[in-house]
Amino acid sequence: MMDIAELITPQSVLPTLKSAGKRQLLQELSKRAAQLTSVDEKIIFDSLMERERLGSTGIGAGTAVPHGRVPGIARIVGLFARLEKPIPFESVDDKPVDLVFVLLTPVSAGAEHLTALARVSRIFRDRVICQKLRGTTAADALYALLTDRTASHAA
Numbered sequence: 122m123m124d125i126a127e128l129i130t131p132q133s134v135l136p137t138l139k140s141a142g143k144r145q146l147l148q149e150l151s152k153r154a155a156q157l158t159s160v161d162e163k164i165i166f167d168s169l170m171e172r173e174r175l176g177s178t179g180i181g182a183g184t185a186v187p188h189g190r191v192p193g194i195a196r197i198v199g200l201f202a203r204l205e206k207p208i209p210f211e212s213v214d215d216k217p218v219d220l221v222f223v224l225l226t227p228v229s230a231g232a233e234h235l236t237a238l239a240r241v242s243r244i245f246r247d248r249v250i251c252q253k254l255r256g257t258t259a260a261d262a263l264y265a266l267l268t269d270r271t272a273s274h275a276a
Contacts, residue, residue, distance in 0.1 A: 128199030179212025
């Protein structure tokens with residue numbers, strides 16, 4: 122069972138990100154991911170946008186899981202962002218998004234890519250966890266909520 126703590130570090134939690142829209146958000150997250158991975162931010166951005174063109178990764182209830190396969194990444198890397206104001210994201214339920222978890226996977230990743238997506242989706246389907254994530258702007262508290270094994274395994 123993959124653990125969220127394997128995907129994110131306290132440095133990859135962005136507690137009060139400002140963004141005007143989806144494209145700007147994905148650019149900002151790509152820039153942050155580039156700092157964490159040493160992979161060019163344009164490569165990351167292009168990968169995320171390519172996936173969005175197939176269909177929005179907004180999974181409903183104000184949450185989104187943008188993801189993509191990125192050349193040059195050695196392992197799955199995650200970033201979590203709590204947005205200051207919800208933004209339109211063309212989500213399945215047409216609700217704006219304010220909780221975003223980005224997953225970047227190696228091009229060669231097989232099932233672990235799907236496993237990681239399933240773990241994140243499970244957290245975002247838990248209304249109590251989402252409420253708590255929306256209720257704090259402290260990066261360490263957000264990290265603790267996301268990596269709490271009891272919460273993420275209970276769902």
